[in-house]
Amino acid sequence: MLYMYRKMVEIRQFEEAAGTLYQSGQLPGFLHLYIGEEATAVGVCAHLHNDDYITSTHRGHGHLIAKGGRRDRMMAELFARTTGYCKGKGGSMHIADKETGILGANGVVGAGIPLAAGAGLSAKLRGTQQVAVSFFGDGATNQGVFHETLNLAAVWELPVVFVCENNRFGMGTPQREHQRVVDIAAVRAPAYDMPGITVDGNDVLKVYAAADEAVTRAREGGGPTLLNCDTYRFRGHHIGDPGTSYRDREEVQEQERQRDPIRRLTQVLIEEVGYNAR
């Protein structure tokens, strides 16, 4: 639990620092912050080893840090320095690290989904216990490649966990305007005859428990799972988007007050585990 707390704080600090640096004009490229969504990445990646795989999104710093990515090399990549993970070539949205199985963040929505499944297929063919996790958002679940991949992963019983981070908006389009589905796992997992779980993506303990089931199933040869994490991003889609032209400011503030994953775990640590509030 302390490990997960530390990881979430690391992510939050990294994102806040990156945001400040970007706004001062020091980072080239675009920046998409993960603030508010830390519990999903951390709760899932806590079950993963270095040789497990993840694919990530344009909003990938949280996944990368949770999977074991080094913040110094990540930050260097954001600065497009040669000391960055990708020698500065890709920037924020394309960080990859072979040592920790990070197949890459990805600027193309949905593009990582089949890549993770392919890595999972490789693991299955080689007979290892590796698992591949693909992170993506609610917007990506409308891409054709999402459907093709889930179908195949189910047919071939691949060791993959598909983690949907439903932050209720595809950029500035509310979920209800881009899909009729509300509970993505409840509806889209059965479409492929795949187990589906929906959890509060801002409660790291719940994510951890759900991911335990999904990752174990994959590791033991039971095939893929669609894990839907209901979450919320506290900032805009990218730096430059205030995030309030398509969302009520009150809603954002309410989410920050009630559903901050770090504050929630802090409360648990203090009240239930007995740590001092320092």
Next chain:
Amino acid sequence: MYVPHTFIECKYGPELVVTCTFRSSPVAGSNRVFNTPLSEQGIVGFGIGLATQGSTAIAEIQFADYIHPAFDQVVNEAAKYRYRSASHYHCGPLTVRAPYGAVGHGGHYHSQSVEGFYAHVPGIKVVIPRGPSQAKGLLLASIRDQNPVFFFEPKWLYQAAGERHTQLASLCTCMQSLSLSAGSDVTVLGYGSQIQILRQACEMAQSELGVSCELIDLRTILPWDEDTVIQSVCKTGRLVVSHEAPLTAGFGAELAATVQAECFNHLEAPIQRVCGWDTPFPLIFEPFYIPNKVRCFDAIRTVVDY
């Protein structure tokens, strides 16, 4: 912006980051101007279907980098519908718009020039404006054209300060190429965002070398205005072609090949292509990647000194 039309007309696509059309238009109504989910193949496919029924469909793809999932619909459906059905159906009223090209900090997937892929498909048109006035006129022409048109808008122009443009009625909506300056020493050929750079290179050539350049904006690259270009190169004997897209198999290769065949005896120097490098579009190295005015000027000097 849309043209009033007898039939249902729709303008749709995923939100445009540069906020060209955001949410539904209060004028047209939400059933005519609307956002879509992230399904590029669907967006283009639906557009084809709408257009076959006579509706004017204007589909937006957020960035040209993302148009590729729709490639099958473009190549196998839009381009071939009229031919394969012997004109039972066609998707002429379809226009697909997408911002393309470098924006200063776009990196791999917010900067690509994809016109080369789509210029290779008989059955569609590809139109690329160089500035706001041209964009307005050419978009109207594209919408009215009874062929499916792929309209690539220079992305960085969304951030440019502005350009005064003329009234609607007097806009040139002609999709042929346009000579921007008459010259006698070398023909300089390009389209889209590259025209601004070529203009500067031509000015440099005039002031530093005394070279008179004939700058031509192709405006439409499929089909492209062979007559104007051939006439120009037969006159000047020299050609410099430039585009931001990578060199190998870029559209400049088509231009160079055709011109050398048609103007062989008039050429005084090999044709020069000044293009993006054959690499993925870089992030921090963008200034080195772009075929800038200095590289273009060098190419002009090369053909003149040959």
